[in-house]
Amino acid sequence: MKKFVLQTIILALAMTAFAAEAAGVSFSAQAPRQVVQGNRFSVVYVLRNGEGSSFTAPEIEGAQKIYGPAVSTSYSQQWVNGVSSSSSSVEYTMTYKAVKAGTYNVGAASVVVDGKRLTTKPFSLEILPPDKSASSAQQGGGGAVRFDDIDTQEAGKEVSGKDLFVRIAMSKTNVYEQEAVVCTIKLYTKYQISQFMPTLQPSFNGFLIEELPLSPSLNNVERVGGENYMVAELKKCILFPQQSGKLTITSGNYDVTVVQYEKIRSIFGYIQQPVEKKLKVKSNSASVNITPLPTPKPATFNGAVGHFTIESSINPQQLKTYEAATYNLVIRGSGNIKYVKSPTVGFPSQFEVYDPQSNINAKPNGSTVSGSIAFDYTFIPQFVGKYSIPKTVFTYFDPSQRKYVTLSTADYNLTVGKGSGAPATHRAGGMEQKNRDILHIKLGDLHLQKQHDYLIDSFAYWLWFILPTLFVAGLLFYHRKSLKERTNIAVMRTKRANKVAQKRLKTARKFMAANDSNAFYAEMLKALWGYLSDKLGIPVSELSKDNIQAELDGYGASEDVVKEVIDVLDKCEFAQYAPELSGSDMSHVLEQAGNVMDKLENTKKKK
Numbered sequence: 001m002k003k004f005v006l007q008t009i010i011l012a013l014a015m016t017a018f019a020a021e022a023a024g025v026s027f028s029a030q031a032p033r034q035v036v037q038g039n040r041f042s043v044v045y046v047l048r049n050g051e052g053s054s055f056t057a058p059e060i061e062g063a064q065k066i067y068g069p070a071v072s073t074s075y076s077q078q079w080v081n082g083v084s085s086s087s088s089s090v091e092y093t094m095t096y097k098a099v100k101a102g103t104y105n106v107g108a109a110s111v112v113v114d115g116k117r118l119t120t121k122p123f124s125l126e127i128l129p130p131d132k133s134a135s136s137a138q139q140g141g142g143g144a145v146r147f148d149d150i151d152t153q154e155a156g157k158e159v160s161g162k163d164l165f166v167r168i169a170m171s172k173t174n175v176y177e178q179e180a181v182v183c184t185i186k187l188y189t190k191y192q193i194s195q196f197m198p199t200l201q202p203s204f205n206g207f208l209i210e211e212l213p214l215s216p217s218l219n220n221v222e223r224v225g226g227e228n229y230m231v232a233e234l235k236k237c238i239l240f241p242q243q244s245g246k247l248t249i250t251s252g253n254y255d256v257t258v259v260q261y262e263k264i265r266s267i268f269g270y271i272q273q274p275v276e277k278k279l280k281v282k283s284n285s286a287s288v289n290i291t292p293l294p295t296p297k298p299a300t301f302n303g304a305v306g307h308f309t310i311e312s313s314i315n316p317q318q319l320k321t322y323e324a325a326t327y328n329l330v331i332r333g334s335g336n337i338k339y340v341k342s343p344t345v346g347f348p349s350q351f352e353v354y355d356p357q358s359n360i361n362a363k364p365n366g367s368t369v370s371g372s373i374a375f376d377y378t379f380i381p382q383f384v385g386k387y388s389i390p391k392t393v394f395t396y397f398d399p400s401q402r403k404y405v406t407l408s409t410a411d412y413n414l415t416v417g418k419g420s421g422a423p424a425t426h427r428a429g430g431m432e433q434k435n436r437d438i439l440h441i442k443l444g445d446l447h448l449q450k451q452h453d454y455l456i457d458s459f460a461y462w463l464w465f466i467l468p469t470l471f472v473a474g475l476l477f478y479h480r481k482s483l484k485e486r487t488n489i490a491v492m493r494t495k496r497a498n499k500v501a502q503k504r505l506k507t508a509r510k511f512m513a514a515n516d517s518n519a520f521y522a523e524m525l526k527a528l529w530g531y532l533s534d535k536l537g538i539p540v541s542e543l544s545k546d547n548i549q550a551e552l553d554g555y556g557a558s559e560d561v562v563k564e565v566i567d568v569l570d571k572c573e574f575a576q577y578a579p580e581l582s583g584s585d586m587s588h589v590l591e592q593a594g595n596v597m598d599k600l601e602n603t604k605k606k607k
Contacts, residue, residue, distance in 0.1 A: 025050035027118040050113040058107035068094035132226035147190040155262035155275040166283035178305035180368040188229040195257035202252040207239040244292035304396035306335015312409035320419025327377040334370040381416040501531035
């Protein structure tokens with residue numbers, strides 16, 4: 001028994017040592033990307049799973065060292081399914097004061113572990129100048145607000161348009177039709193944000209939109225007009241203008257709750273207590289001047305704008321009659337590649353050709369969309385012989401060169417051998433074979449005989465008039481009945497409201513299964529806003545939480561149901577634009593939305 005216990009202890013110690021060794025040693029730096037001149041900041045160097053000595057930290061130009069290194073050590077061990085794992089970390093904290101504005105490259109720190117010197121990766125640090133209004137803020141008595149000083153964020157202070165605003169910015173102000181332009185909507189604030197709800201989204205009339213995935217959070221600092229702000233990207237998309245002239249992106253409206261601080265006396269002195277303040281914010285509008293594409297346009301141009309290449313291939317290369325083959329065209333590049341139309345290919349008339357199938361593989365890349373689009377033309381040779389497919393011409397407009405560029409593929413000389421099978425006409429009613437459309441005249445006795453019956457006296461003659469007349473009358477009756485029902489738009493929208501919403505909830509459930517929170521909450525908002533618009537008979541452009549609450553009260557919904565509707569809208573909107581702050585669970589939100597719709601469906605409308 002003692003021998004067994006001893007063996008178990010030795011095995012456990014060996015597994016622990018193996019787990020520690022497998023964990024690996026690492027040395028990394030944790031530092032802010034931006035600091036404001038005059039403020040203190042810390043750089044933490046973390047050594048994991050190792051014992052270090054001879055630590056050295058680099059000098060930071062533009063910053064003054066105040067203290068360091070402060071060393072702290074932590075250790076953890078856990079057992080999972082009978083297997084032990086452990087980890088340790090040593091943190092070296094250096095404290096600095098930012099003294100000179102600018103962008104600085106910080107070198108590597110180093111430490112010795114088991115006789116080997118480990119180094120961190122260099123990083124970049126930006127020291128921002130202080131706010132222009134910093135001096136007045138330090139004097140107190142209604143001074144300007146600073147994002148990094150809660151003493152200036154006093155409760156009751158008016159939040160001006162310089163302290164909090166939403167801005168729409170375009171990467172270019174002058175572009176050609178179909179040329180990509182990036183639109184970014186950002187929130188700039190000197191206050192912490194506890195809630196952010198869009199009540200009216202900006203509109204992108206005249207553009208095709210390619211949205212970029214975002215996770216909005218206040219994790220960056222930007223300087224605007226001599227002032228420093230915390231910034232969150234709310235929406236970013238690549239736009240492709242569809243018409244020339246001046247196109248404007250209209251402003252959006254937002255409900256924002258900021259956090260201010262109230263000084264309260266306590267037995268320990270003054271403490272800062274957070275106080276929320278609700279505001280309504282409107283973004284600016286942004287315009288872009290769209291230049292029409294030069295004329296005359298080449299005959300082979302079909303709307304492609306950007307920069308592209310083209311290549312072709314035929315498979316199989318050994319062709320036989322009545323056997324399918326594929327002519328493949330691949331266009332690669334960047335621009336409006338998702339909207340490129342299939343080029344015209346000059347197939348011989350002896351080939352049966354089917355409509356091309358396209359396969360798009362493209363995604364956003366920087367300020368445009370890049371990738372490829374493949375067109376597969378299926379054709380079937382009908383006769384033995386030698387044929388040629390001339391080169392395929394593809395023309396696009398290059399905005400950087402301000403001119404049309406024409407590309408072409410190689411031409412193909414093909415030899416078609418005899419194959420097995422039947423002509424296309426025998427298989428699917430395709431192209432007819434030559435010299436088979438006229439039959440030889442029939443000779444001999446045709447067994448002709450006289451017929452003296454008058455067709456007008458037969459019942460079948462009049463039946464051909466009666467049946468179509470009855471059929472047309474029935475169609476008219478059904479058409480008038482359908483028109484009468486469709487003229488009542490409100491009734492039709494109300495009837496289909498739940499059906500349309502359930503389809504969108506089904507789509508949202510797929511996004512939830514893929515753990516795509518951005519797409520999930522966007523689809524949930526479409527389902528909820530669309531359902532309420534159809535159910536209450538309110539145009540989508542006029543929907544707001546205030547008139548929804550009023551219409552639901554008039555509809556006959558209980559106060560609890562109205563509160564649930566507003567709550568699930570708030571959760572979806574907040575989770576879409578500030579997921580770090582929402583804490584919402586997708587399955588719970590989906591279930592709550594379904595329950596709310598069921599309750600509204602069971603609500604009897606007031607007369």
